[in-house]
Amino acid sequence: MNTPLVSLENVSKHYKDLIALSAIHLHLAQGEVLGLFGHNGAGKTTLMKLILGIISPDIGNVSVMGTKPDDKSAWHMRTKMGYLPENVMFYEQLTGLEVITYFARLKGQSKTHARALLEQVGIAHAMGRPVKTYSKGMRQRLGLAQAFIGEPKLLLLDEPTVGLDPSATAEFYRSVDQLKTQGTSVVLCSHVLPGVEQHIDRAMIISGGKTLALGTIKELRAQSNLPIKIKPQGLNGSLQGDPLLQPYLDEADNLFVPEQEKLKILRHLLADDSLCDLTVESANLEQVYQCFLAQAEKMTTESKSKNKQKSHKVGG
Secondary structure, eight states: OOOOSEEEEEEEEEETTEEEEEEEEEEEOTTOEEEEEOOTTSSHHHHHHHHHTSSOOSEEEEEETTBOTTSGGGHHHHTTEEEEOSSOOOOTTSBHHHHHHHHHHHTTOOHHHHHHHHHHTTOGGGTTSBGGGOOHHHHHHHHHHHHTTTOOSEEEEESTTTTOOHHHHHHHHHHHHHHHHTTOEEEEEOSOOTTTGGGOSEEEEEETTEEEEEEOHHHHHHHHTOOEEEEEESOTTGGGGOTTTGGGBOTTSOEEEOGGGHHHHHHHHHTOTTOOEEEEEOOOHHHHHHHHHHHHHHHHHHHHHHHHHHHHHHHO
16 A cells, blocks of 8 residues: 555644634645545644644654655755645735745745646736735635645645636636646645546545545545435326335435445336436435534534433432
8 A cells, every 4th residue: 555645643733622623633635635634623624734744643643755744854845745735815015926935935836836837727817916906806816826836746725716707716616627647646625516526536635623534526426415306207107106206205206215226126117108307316415415514413413412311310
């Protein structure tokens, strides 16, 4: 087995009474794109800071490119990393070119490289203007250019598409796909789930500092046990009277079928000569994400209820 580019083993991080992360295990391979998902305060940014070496774990071990990222000797490793924080801030008086040239030189890259990056993210036309004149979307593109400096081996992106229009978002994901083919590993943290699914290899869902799920979209669909949606056309209301289909049918003649029943139902539908078309949709990333969050919330509520009952018994 190849050594992972990033490894977190039983990692926990506390801030006084707050448990930011608890018993996190994660191995990120070279050229792998991981989607990191969770609500605000779930621990996503803390996890990124641990990988960057900005903070140190209270428990467990973090390794990046074979080095502890918080070690003084890790400076050489950081030159091979790119990071886009959630809130991008730059020197307002500098031009876009001056900003990227400054950061590029910190990584041993040239002004020519800086120009090429500004071209890549679509703001070469504004490279001579002060950053204070940039819109939110332009600042985000400038942040992406900064993160892409030097074709990093590891890229950490915290809400990278915030402020980007659909065209710029598509361009961004094309850049991620290209970096992946070059062997770059990416941790992509986002609240905007539509459009992410086809660009990630695995998803990690965290809540309250704990891992709720980690795996491919296919694996998470199986774990969540969400049904397949089948929409037949041309059957002209005959679905309502079909005893086999009745348990899965909604008012709009959509069928919501368990994965294990999918082939049986499809064969049944295809045997009907009046069928003219059908669509089959698996649960998308948004639905899978919401399912795991709902399961976690249910477990938390049940746990609180049990603890309350115990306290009443002790008090009584």
